[in-house]
Amino acid sequence: MSEPTPFEVAIVGAGPIGIELAVCLTRAGVPYLHLDAAQIGHTLTWWPRNTSFFSTTERLALAGVPIPNSHQGRITGEEYLAYLRAIVEQFDLRINTYEPVTAIERVERGFMLRTAPLAGERRYHARRVVLAIGDMHWPNRLGIPGEDLPHVSHYFRDPHDYFRRRLLIVGGKNSAAEAALRCWRAGALVTLSYRGSRLDERRVKHWLLPDLEAQFAAGTIRFLPETTPMAITPTCVELARPSGPPLRHETDFVLLATGFRGDQRLLESLGVELRGENRVPSFNPETMETNVPGVYLAGTVAAGIQQRYTLFIENCHEHAGKITRAITGHWPAALGDVAARSYGLAFEQFEAN
Numbered sequence: 001m002s003e004p005t006p007f008e009v010a011i012v013g014a015g016p017i018g019i020e021l022a023v024c025l026t027r028a029g030v031p032y033l034h035l036d037a038a039q040i041g042h043t044l045t046w047w048p049r050n051t052s053f054f055s056t057t058e059r060l061a062l063a064g065v066p067i068p069n070s071h072q073g074r075i076t077g078e079e080y081l082a083y084l085r086a087i088v089e090q091f092d093l094r095i096n097t098y099e100p101v102t103a104i105e106r107v108e109r110g111f112m113l114r115t116a117p118l119a120g121e122r123r124y125h126a127r128r129v130v131l132a133i134g135d136m137h138w139p140n141r142l143g144i145p146g147e148d149l150p151h152v153s154h155y156f157r158d159p160h161d162y163f164r165r166r167l168l169i170v171g172g173k174n175s176a177a178e179a180a181l182r183c184w185r186a187g188a189l190v191t192l193s194y195r196g197s198r199l200d201e202r203r204v205k206h207w208l209l210p211d212l213e214a215q216f217a218a219g220t221i222r223f224l225p226e227t228t229p230m231a232i233t234p235t236c237v238e239l240a241r242p243s244g245p246p247l248r249h250e251t252d253f254v255l256l257a258t259g260f261r262g263d264q265r266l267l268e269s270l271g272v273e274l275r276g277e278n279r280v281p282s283f284n285p286e287t288m289e290t291n292v293p294g295v296y297l298a299g300t301v302a303a304g305i306q307q308r309y310t311l312f313i314e315n316c317h318e319h320a321g322k323i324t325r326a327i328t329g330h331w332p333a334a335l336g337d338v339a340a341r342s343y344g345l346a347f348e349q350f351e352a353n
């Protein structure tokens with residue numbers, strides 16, 4: 001029996017950028033296989049409820065398809081998930097959800113992908129592989145005793161969970177600042193522990209910082225600068241200080257807003273070079289092809305371990321275009337100027353009319 005014809009491309013990951021690439025390949029008539037370890041847009045599914053994007057809406061639109069938005073403000077993660085579902089429906093994208101890719105090996109004429117769907121195990125053959133797996137697989141762990149206790153979490157789910165309870169938030173960037181304000185407004189008794197002496201205005205959304213500092217000044221949210229958690233018990237957190245004995249802080253819940261990092265094992269096993277402290281994958285910026293011929297990167301995976309975010313949805317759209325051009329020889333037309341195409345005419349065009 002002859003081997004089945006390999007897929008032209010296998011896209012691993014159906015976050016926003018994996019989906020954008022799938023639309024470009026569908027429009028170009030390129031046969032591909034698309035897999036996601038969980039549901040589409042999985043990274044957005046664990047955002048705290050009702051969290052708005054920092055990015056403005058027109059910058060999040062995929063493949064030139066406008067995002068319906070009745071209020072002209074920033075949309076929430078839930079609204080974006082609804083948009084992703086609509087895109088998948090509109091283009092009838094075939095995505096094998098809940099099918100993690102567990103291994104990729106180089107074989108004759110391409111790659112063999114091994115997957116672990118809900119039941120059993122599968123193998124697929126593809127000429128090229130695009131890794132669109134994002135960069136937020138795991139929380140950055142502190143590695144301290146008590147980190148896995150049931151009242152401790154790395155994920156902020158909903159301010160309601162902390163209503164009329166004491167909450168210690170650890171961190172000093174956007175997510176910690178936003179969680180502190182939202183939980184206090186939802187009736188929690190909030191304390192923020194941060195290793196720095198003050199919050200850095202480059203790392204906190206410009207509209208959050210003055211609000212938070214006003215609460216510190218009013219004493220409605222307590223700020224513990226220059227403190228670092230050393231151990232967590234069921235009732236308190238031991239916080240180291242630059243001098244003096246550790247502070248024993250009593251609390252009901254602990255939220256560790258210490259950021260996330262990507263799983264780079266597929267990259268490593270394929271032989272993709274990872275450079276420097278941030279383990280940035282080596283790739284050709286014209287094509288997004290890595291140092292391993294036939295292996296491409298799309299989306300935030302291309303930034304490595306982002307300690308300071310450099311890649312977001314808004315500056316990853318071009319990855320889908322570059323990969324489509326590398327495969328078909330043509331830039332996908334609808335990816336041109338997303339803002340101008342999706343949100344009406346550019347100013348000059350408007351005046352010319």
Ligand SMILES: Cc1cc2nc3c(=O)[nH]c(=O)nc-3n(C[C@H](O)[C@H](O)[C@H](O)COP(=O)(O)OP(=O)(O)OC[C@H]3O[C@@H](n4cnc5c(N)ncnc54)[C@H](O)[C@@H]3O)c2cc1C
Pocket residue numbers: 012013014015016017018035036037038039040041042043044047048051052053054055099100101102132133134135136175266298299300301311312313314316
């Ligand atoms: C609270 C919060 C607010 C944010 N705000 C913004 C913002 O304002 N603007 C912005 O641009 N970004 C924001 N981000 C980051 C945003 O989530 C990412 O920029 C975006 O999700 C990256 O898209 P992506 O397609 O590159 O990867 P992802 O969305 O991370 O998608 C990767 C996909 O790959 C799948 N996957 C991973 N490994 C495998 C595997 N082995 N096999 C199969 N599938 C796999 C995952 O399940 C996932 O669905 C925010 C993040 C958080 C947590």
